[in-house]
Amino acid sequence: xxxxxxxxxxxxxxxxxxxxxxxxxxxxxxxxxxxxxxxxxxxxxxxxxxxxxxxxxxxxxxxxxxxxxxxxxxxxxxxxxxxxxxxxxxxxxxxxxxxxxxxxxxxxxxxxxxxxxxxxxxxxxxxxxxxxxxxxxxxxxxxxxxxxxxxxxxxxxxxxxxxxxxxxxxxxxxxxxxxxxxxxxxxxxxxxxxxxxxxxxxxxxxxxxxxxxxxxxxxxxxxxxxxxxxxxxxxxxxxxxxxxxxxxxxxxxxxxxxxxxxxxxxxxxxxxxxxxxxxxxxxxxxxxxxxxxxxxxxxxxxxxxxxxxxxxxxxxxxxxxxxxxxxxxxxxxxxxxxxxxxxxxxxxxxxxxxxxxxxxxxxxxxxxxxxxxxxxxxxxxxxxxxxxxxxxxxxxxxxxxxxxxxxxxxxxxxxxxxxxxxxx
Amino acid sequence: xxxxxxxxxxxxxxxxxxxxxxxxxxxxxxxxxxxxxxxxxxxxxxxxxxxxxxxxxxxxxxxxxxxxxxxxxxxxxxxxxxxxxxxxxxxxxxxxxxxxxxxxxxxxxxxxxxxxxxxxxxxxxxxxxxxxxxxxxxxxxxxxxxxxxxxxxxxxxxxxxxxxxxxxxxxxxxxxxxxxxxxxxxxxxxxxxxxxxxxxxxxxxxxxxxxxxxxxxxxxxxxxxxxxxxxxxxxxxxxxxxxxxxxxxxxxxxxxxxxxxxxxxxxxxxxxxxxxxxxxxxxxxxxxxxxxxxxxxxxxxxxxxxxxxxxxxxxxxxxxxxxxxxxxxxxxxxxxxxxxxxxxxxxxxxxxxxxxxxxxxxxxxxxxxxxxxxxxxxxxxxxxxxxxxxxxxxxxxxxxxxxxxxxxxxxxxxxxxxxxxxxx
Numbered sequence: 001x002x003x004x005x006x007x008x009x010x011x012x013x014x015x016x017x018x019x020x021x022x023x024x025x026x027x028x029x030x031x032x033x034x035x036x037x038x039x040x041x042x043x044x045x046x047x048x049x050x051x052x053x054x055x056x057x058x059x060x061x062x063x064x065x066x067x068x069x070x071x072x073x074x075x076x077x078x079x080x081x082x083x084x085x086x087x088x089x090x091x092x093x094x095x096x097x098x099x100x101x102x103x104x105x106x107x108x109x110x111x112x113x114x115x116x117x118x119x120x121x122x123x124x125x126x127x128x129x130x131x132x133x134x135x136x137x138x139x140x141x142x143x144x145x146x147x148x149x150x151x152x153x154x155x156x157x158x159x160x161x162x163x164x165x166x167x168x169x170x171x172x173x174x175x176x177x178x179x180x181x182x183x184x185x186x187x188x189x190x191x192x193x194x195x196x197x198x199x200x201x202x203x204x205x206x207x208x209x210x211x212x213x214x215x216x217x218x219x220x221x222x223x224x225x226x227x228x229x230x231x232x233x234x235x236x237x238x239x240x241x242x243x244x245x246x247x248x249x250x251x252x253x254x255x256x257x258x259x260x261x262x263x264x265x266x267x268x269x270x271x272x273x274x275x276x277x278x279x280x281x282x283x284x285x286x287x288x289x290x291x292x293x294x295x296x297x298x299x300x301x302x303x304x305x306x307x308x309x310x311x312x313x314x315x316x317x318x319x320x321x322x323x324x325x326x327x328x329x330x331x332x333x334x335x336x337x338x339x340x341x342x343x344x345x346x347x348x349x350x351x352x353x354x355x356x357x358x359x360x361x362x363x364x365x366x367x368x369x370x371x372x373x374x375x376x377x378x379x380x381x382x383x384x385x386x387x388x389x390x391x392x393x394x395x396x397x398x399x400x401x402x403x404x405x406x407x408x409x410x411x412x413x414x415x416x417x418x419x420x421x422x423x424x
Numbered sequence: 425x426x427x428x429x430x431x432x433x434x435x436x437x438x439x440x441x442x443x444x445x446x447x448x449x450x451x452x453x454x455x456x457x458x459x460x461x462x463x464x465x466x467x468x469x470x471x472x473x474x475x476x477x478x479x480x481x482x483x484x485x486x487x488x489x490x491x492x493x494x495x496x497x498x499x500x501x502x503x504x505x506x507x508x509x510x511x512x513x514x515x516x517x518x519x520x521x522x523x524x525x526x527x528x529x530x531x532x533x534x535x536x537x538x539x540x541x542x543x544x545x546x547x548x549x550x551x552x553x554x555x556x557x558x559x560x561x562x563x564x565x566x567x568x569x570x571x572x573x574x575x576x577x578x579x580x581x582x583x584x585x586x587x588x589x590x591x592x593x594x595x596x597x598x599x600x601x602x603x604x605x606x607x608x609x610x611x612x613x614x615x616x617x618x619x620x621x622x623x624x625x626x627x628x629x630x631x632x633x634x635x636x637x638x639x640x641x642x643x644x645x646x647x648x649x650x651x652x653x654x655x656x657x658x659x660x661x662x663x664x665x666x667x668x669x670x671x672x673x674x675x676x677x678x679x680x681x682x683x684x685x686x687x688x689x690x691x692x693x694x695x696x697x698x699x700x701x702x703x704x705x706x707x708x709x710x711x712x713x714x715x716x717x718x719x720x721x722x723x724x725x726x727x728x729x730x731x732x733x734x735x736x737x738x739x740x741x742x743x744x745x746x747x748x749x750x751x752x753x754x755x756x757x758x759x760x761x762x763x764x765x766x767x768x769x770x771x772x773x774x775x776x777x778x779x780x781x782x783x784x785x786x787x788x789x790x791x792x793x794x795x796x797x798x799x800x801x802x803x804x805x806x807x808x809x810x811x812x813x814x815x816x817x818x819x820x821x822x823x824x825x826x827x828x829x830x831x832x833x834x835x836x837x838x839x840x841x842x843x844x845x846x847x848x
Contacts, residue, residue: 033513089457286658
């Protein structure tokens with residue numbers, strides 16, 4: 001340490017040229033914000049993350065993140081990027097050449113989709129509340145919001161009417177809605193969108209890997225997702241895909257996207273869409289290892305097994321909570337009185353996140369149940385968000401976490417939490 | 425596997441409701457893009473990354489990335505975010521409350537800075553070639569480019585003249601320029617910027633941790649950096665800071681930034697700048713562990729030792745290559761004939777990346793030297809970029825990699841590569 005300090009004294013004279021004024025001393029270093037010795041050990045307590053996300057990552061994926069770095073343009077790294085693109089083709093069920101991981105979270109994926117597929121002044125019909133409307137308006141979009149009661153999805157007929165009325169450039173749907181858990185059916189929409197000159201954009205952040213998704217067969221034009229839910233990787237990478245139609249739109253833009261960082265012409269080129277591999281940004285090397293490993297796990301398990309496992313765990317939770325007197329927030333197919341196709345419940349599907357609410361008027365303190373689960377079981381379950389705040393619990397059964405012992409623990413925590421309030 | 429397949433058959437009926445048409449079968453799953461069994465092991469060969477970046481990450485930082493996930497709003501994770509903010513205060517030498525890690529690479533940091541501090545129609549004076557000019561123009565900026573010959577930086581006098589002539593809203597400078605390695609002096613600029621109503625924005629992607637930087641004392645208003653160079657973490661997080669003046673500008677904007685994903689009002693709130701911690705996006709949990717650990721290492725070593733170490737390794741490389749007859753691309757202070765202050769060489773400083781070129785006309789095949797280094801030593805050195813393409817080698821001595829044995833290996837690889845061409 002003191003030898004180094006001596007070097008620092010000598011170095012100061014050399015560094016003085018940095019100050020732009022020869023001979024002027026480098027400022028003194030302040031230790032005001034330096035950690036005290038011994039206080040620098042990172043504290044990461046073990047938690048079981050059964051809320052809306054992130055879920056616990058598969059340990060195999062965490063281990064992949066500790067592999068040594070490669071250069072972001074090295075051939076072995078480009079091979080890993082190619083494996084991600086190919087793994088996404090299987091996971092999304094598409095033959096599209098245009099798949100990749102956006103360097104960013106699901107929100108970056110959302111912004112990449114809208115910023116690149118919408119030109120200023122064009123119409124977008126969107127559903128996902130104020131966020132997407134805010135985002136699309138910033139990019140100059142003419143935003144038409146479709147409003148639904150919390151927990152309700154749209155029927156093909158409703159969406160067809162909206163598409164034919166407005167003929168928007170972009171239709172934005174969320175397959176698994178994170179604040180209510182409602183599942184949005186996509187089948188049949190692709191044809192209508194083609195007729196009205198609309199690109200079909202789908203958010204699968206909560207749902208990808210947890211429920212069926214068929215990019216090609218459902219005529220989806222753009223999909224983005226997140227790494228941290230049913231794919232069991234840490235948050236940080238956004239799976240992304242475009243159809244040929246969407247790529248034509250991107251290539252034929254009259255204006256550049258306002259964002260340089262998320263310009264898919266440039267990012268696509270880095271990922272080999274156009275065979276030149278030019279540098280746009282430094283790829284997230286560790287995050288790519290993680291997503292590559294996550295997609296390997298999907299391919300090893302197989303989509304059929306993965307979707308079935310999520311469904312099975314969902315049913316197990318549903319039955320367990322039912323016994324405790326809890327009701328799902330989104331109606332279950334088999335139980336519903338209302339035959340309108342507008343209600344396409346998540347509860348038969350297990351789209352990653354599922355939701356329960358006590359029957360109205362029962363006076364359960366939801367927050368106390370959440371707190372008890374964390375304090376006693378180190379288990380995360382969550383309250384509502386936005387339209388469901390104070391009305392529901394949000395429980396995620398996603399990816400690596402969708403296993404029987406975790407479902408049992410969630411049910412135990414609810415039983416214990418309700419008993420403590422004298423509600424059982 | 426077959427029990428699961430049976431479940432899938434049963435599940436198909438349940439999933440059919442997803443198709444929006446009761447009774448309609450879910451499409452068949454295609455295995456066209458599924459990996460062949462046994463082919464799914466990730467291949468990460470060991471490389472020594474001594475190019476312009478990323479550098480090899482410190483193994484302690486890689487290990488931190490394999491720690492289990494926390495929720496992005498859990499108190500223990502918020503504590504880690506606070507530790508990052510505080511660690512940045514030390515590393516940047518600032519008392520500013522407004523420090524954080526942007527969820528994205530250095531380019532995301534660049535976009536966050538410009539998108540938030542520039543309103544459409546405002547003037548920005550920038551230096552870093554076509555990229556920043558392109559980016560700023562997308563955000564409606566009136567872009568005035570300052571052009572310098574490759575390898576030259578600007579004097580305080582030149583910048584003062586430009587500031588007084590244009591009175592721009594934003595001055596963009598790069599402390600350590602990655603394609604040439606030139607170091608831009610910052611001292612004295614803050615005062616001029618205050619006088620002309622300009623915010624001083626500095627890119628420290630290549631330089632942070634490698635050379636002196638004093639955010640407060642040099643009057644910097646906004647700084648962004650990258651995680652993958654002298655900080656020795658993987659690429660993916662962008663250290664970011666604002667001064668009080670910059671925050672006032674952000675708060676007083678007449679328009680929203682076009683980007684929602686990088687709106688610093690919203691991101692700052694998630695990081696506790698305004699004491700409410702509202703959800704904006706899902707923080708990159710593993711990447712935060714990594715940067716937190718990287719900043720701990722900076723605090724343990726101390727900035728004086730860290731800067732001295734980089735200088736020492738730089739001098740070692742400089743002397744080693746000199747003996748092989750190579751000349752630095754950017755002039756060395758002690759050697760220069762030209763006394764104009766416009767030339768503030770990197771070579772005395774060791775700002776992460778350093779550059780060498782053969783004396784003109786020597787006819788060395790630079791690419792063969794690079795290829796030999798990789799083939800024989802698994803060592804990355806790089807060629808030039810943009811204005812220096814074909815003219816220089818780029819060698820990085822950054823963070824964890826800035827150690828004597830690595831410098832020796834680089835010199836050995838040059839000796840070997842040059843000998844093979846009969847140039848030694």
